[in-house]
Amino acid sequence: MSDLNRREFLTAAAAATAGRVTGAATRPPNIVMILCDDLGYGDLGSYGSAIRTPNLDRMAADGMRFTDFLTANPVCSPSRAALLTGRYPTRVGVPRVLFPKDNEGLPDSEVTLAQALKAKGYRSMCVGKWHLGHLPQFLPTNRGFDGYFGIPYSNDMEPPVLLRNTETFEERADMNRITAQYTEQAVKFIERSKDSPFFLYLAHTMPHIPLGAGKRFRGRSPQGLYGDVIEEIDWSVGEVLSTLRKLGLENNTLVMFASDNGPWHQGSPGRLRGRKGMTWEGGVRTPFIARFPGRIPAGKVCHGVGSLMDVFPTVVKLAGAPAPGNPLDGIDIWPMLTGQKPEIEREALLYFDGWHVQCVRRGRWKLHLSRYNSVAYSPAPAGGRVNIPLPAPELYDLARDVDESYEVAPEHPEIVKDLQARAVRLLAGFPEPVQKAWKETQARKPRRTAVGAVTAEDKPAEPKKK
Numbered sequence: 001m002s003d004l005n006r007r008e009f010l011t012a013a014a015a016a017t018a019g020r021v022t023g024a025a026t027r028p029p030n031i032v033m034i035l036c037d038d039l040g041y042g043d044l045g046s047y048g049s050a051i052r053t054p055n056l057d058r059m060a061a062d063g064m065r066f067t068d069f070l071t072a073n074p075v076c077s078p079s080r081a082a083l084l085t086g087r088y089p090t091r092v093g094v095p096r097v098l099f100p101k102d103n104e105g106l107p108d109s110e111v112t113l114a115q116a117l118k119a120k121g122y123r124s125m126c127v128g129k130w131h132l133g134h135l136p137q138f139l140p141t142n143r144g145f146d147g148y149f150g151i152p153y154s155n156d157m158e159p160p161v162l163l164r165n166t167e168t169f170e171e172r173a174d175m176n177r178i179t180a181q182y183t184e185q186a187v188k189f190i191e192r193s194k195d196s197p198f199f200l201y202l203a204h205t206m207p208h209i210p211l212g213a214g215k216r217f218r219g220r221s222p223q224g225l226y227g228d229v230i231e232e233i234d235w236s237v238g239e240v241l242s243t244l245r246k247l248g249l250e251n252n253t254l255v256m257f258a259s260d261n262g263p264w265h266q267g268s269p270g271r272l273r274g275r276k277g278m279t280w281e282g283g284v285r286t287p288f289i290a291r292f293p294g295r296i297p298a299g300k301v302c303h304g305v306g307s308l309m310d311v312f313p314t315v316v317k318l319a320g321a322p323a324p325g326n327p328l329d330g331i332d333i334w335p336m337l338t339g340q341k342p343e344i345e346r347e348a349l350l351y352f353d354g355w356h357v358q359c360v361r362r363g364r365w366k367l368h369l370s371r372y373n374s375v376a377y378s379p380a381p382a383g384g385r386v387n388i389p390l391p392a393p394e395l396y397d398l399a400r401d402v403d404e405s406y407e408v409a410p411e412h413p414e415i416v417k418d419l420q421a422r423a424v425r426l427l428a429g430f431p432e433p434v435q436k437a438w439k440e441t442q443a444r445k446p447r448r449t450a451v452g453a454v455t456a457e458d459k460p461a462e463p464k465k466k
């Protein structure tokens with residue numbers, strides 16, 4: 001028996017023993033996924049923030065914290081599609097943010113995590129922001145969840161209606177009450193589900209703007225209203241964890257915490273470059289904390305690359321549920337979560353914005369291939385906002401240069417070539433709109449763009465048709 005095999009065997013034996021004591025061997029673990037909206041990489045105490053987050057800090061101390069966890073896309077809807085399907089948003093047809101005027105949603109051909117867990121008898125509830133289609137057929141209760149309570153899209157979209165299942169609960173949700181309302185629903189769901197395996201997807205509306213915080217939190221944080229909002233989310237995490245503890249469920253529950261994309265206007269990306277809507281790390285890297293006493297070692301930090309797309313295959317495997325027919329892009333990261341492996345090999349991870357692939361990542365190396373000709377959320381230049389190829393791909397060594405300041409492609413031509421080849425291989429398997437976007441980008445005049453620079457030269461090389 002090799003050392004690794006022996007370690008794996010001992011871990012499995014210890015888990016089996018723990019299972020006999022708690023009865024967990026016959027019951028798959030409960031899953032709690034807490035997702036924030038637009039919370040930045042640098043917004044938690046354990047990630048270097050001055051904002052007070054004692055419950056999340058304790059969760060990190062009791063479990064594992066990732067430094068290199070990615071969201072697959074820098075905006076809301078696609079990130080949620082990736083989390084709930086284990087597939088790239090461009091593969092599941094949700095490449096961009098959905099608006100109330102849109103009649104689209106996550107297609108029926110996709111299997112959600114709630115649907116996959118049904119096979120193992122899980123009860124499931126989605127509390128919070130859905131943002132994968134607001135028409136009845138797309139809502140959580142029609143996508144595998146037994147219950148829903150939340151705003152079906154972003155809180156800056158009109159009207160910010162609060163739904164219970166598919167019915168209106170409040171015409172206009174109150175942003176000062178929303179985090180407390182979500183928390184109450186989450187706690188009640190755990191309490192009434194304690195006798196069966198359950199999946200709670202708690203997707204906070206905060207800290208997406210417009211911000212709101214309860215009376216107990218307003219004006220309390222030295223970091224202002226944004227700090228108040230984060231402190232209330234931290235309180236909410238504490239409520240969920242203490243409910244699990246009170247019910248004797250914490251040793252059979254995997255709790256995960258992440259954000260859907262980087263910070264927007266408020267919040268901090270920490271040392272990372274860029275924010276929401278950008279494929280610089282600040283737009284796509286999220287805090288990721290996972291806690292499962294006895295299964296995930298306490299107080300560990302993982303520097304391996306993880307993705308929100310990995311949650312689906314990891315949870316499905318852990319639950320012993322059958323894998324869905326659709327091929328997954330995420331991988332099972334349980335060996336990283338248990339500390340057995342510091343990282344896991346994969347072909348590469350692609351960074352999309354809309355249909356466009358802009359970067360490719362493998363381990364410490366990140367190659368930028370293309371970029372928009374204007375900054376997200378700034379006025380588009382004449383001729384519209386278009387994706388353009390860089391004159392030469394830009395390579396960054398994230399292990400030494402996490403803020404992507406020094407371009408090192410000339411020093412590592414073999415890595416550039418390897419990452420380009422991996423991107424091309426992966427792209428070949430994507431749907432037609434991705435291929436079309438890639439070809440259109442390649443046909444445009446290459447430009448070296450600096451973030452924020454919009455010049456006459458940034459106009460599309462060819463006028464738009466029709």
Ligand code: MG
Pocket residue numbers: 036037038075076208260261
């Ligand atoms: Mg978001």
